[in-house]
Amino acid sequence: SYEVTQPLSVSVALGQTARITCEGNNIGSKDVHWYQKRPGQAPVLVIYRDTNRPSGIPERFSGSNSGHTATLTVSTAQAGDEAHYYCQVWAINAVVFGGGTMLTVL
Amino acid sequence: QVQLVQSGAEVRKTGASVKVSCKTSGYTFIDHYIHWVRQAPGQGLEWMGWINPKAGTTNYAQKFEGWVTMTRDTSITTVYMDLDSLKPDDTAVYYCARAAPADYYAMDVWGRGTTVTVSS
Numbered sequence: 001s002y003e004v005t006q007p008l009s010v011s012v013a014l015g016q017t018a019r020i021t022c023e024g025n026n027i028g029s030k031d032v033h034w035y036q037k038r039p040g041q042a043p044v045l046v047i048y049r050d051t052n053r054p055s056g057i058p059e060r061f062s063g064s065n066s067g068h069t070a071t072l073t074v075s076t077a078q079a080g081d082e083a084h085y086y087c088q089v090w091a092i093n094a095v096v097f098g099g100g101t102m103l104t105v106l
Numbered sequence: 107q108v109q110l111v112q113s114g115a116e117v118r119k120t121g122a123s124v125k126v127s128c129k130t131s132g133y134t135f136i137d138h139y140i141h142w143v144r145q146a147p148g149q150g151l152e153w154m155g156w157i158n159p160k161a162g163t164t165n166y167a168q169k170f171e172g173w174v175t176m177t178r179d180t181s182i183t184t185v186y187m188d189l190d191s192l193k194p195d196d197t198a199v200y201y202c203a204r205a206a207p208a209d210y211y212a213m214d215v216w217g218r219g220t221t222v223t224v225s226s
Contacts, residue, residue: 001168031209031211031212033209033211033212033213035151035213037145037151042201042203042216042217042218042219043143043151043201043203043213043216044216045206045212045213045214048206048208048209048212048214049208049209049212052208054206054214084150086150086151088151088211088212089211090210090211093165094153094167094168095141095153095156095167095211096153097143097150097151097152097153098150099150100150100151
């Protein structure tokens with residue numbers, strides 16, 4: 001089965017830039033989607049197909065994907081961005097989620 | 107607006123089954139797959155499978171093959187997820203999510219979740 005790996009946690013100072021990675025074998029050949037998950041709330045799609053933002057998602061959220069690493073970048077981090085972030089791909093006839101990364105805004 | 111409204115919390119005993127509903131509105135029901143995803147306490151997101159509301163066809167994650175059943179009722183634009191032989195490990199929040207227009211495998215609108223608690 002295909003696996004994707006995320007760091008357990010990432011910290012960022014208020015107003016700075018956070019980068020959350022998602023590693024998988026040749027993940028650059030797949031479409032990667034990213035979700036924000038706050039406690040007690042449903043996940044929210046923040047990036048789809050590597051780089052695309054759904055309507056209503058701030059431009060501060062961006063994505064990239066190449067080689068074996070996809071990256072979610074959160075620019076000018078705000079307190080409200082503190083949440084878990086999950087990457088997701090479609091591989092071998094299944095949806096695969098990463099284990100999730102807790103973003104802490106200091 | 108697009109909405110997915112899920113049924114209320116459930117409590118079951120080990121070995122029982124549970125059926126969670128997901129009532130959709132605000133879009134053409136047969137045009138978007140519906141995914142089911144669960145999150146156990148303190149754990150990450152886990153994909154269970156999807157249903158194609160147009161054809162009624164399904165694709166289950168290997169782990170759930172044989173004990174999950176996803177169905178739909180087009181007359182009331184509702185999908186259902188039935189999980190049987192429940193174990194305490196199945197205690198989780200269960201979400202339905204609509205497949206995004208641009209990609210079957212991205213999920214752009216989610217229900218609020220249904221908490222299922224399984225006791226031994």
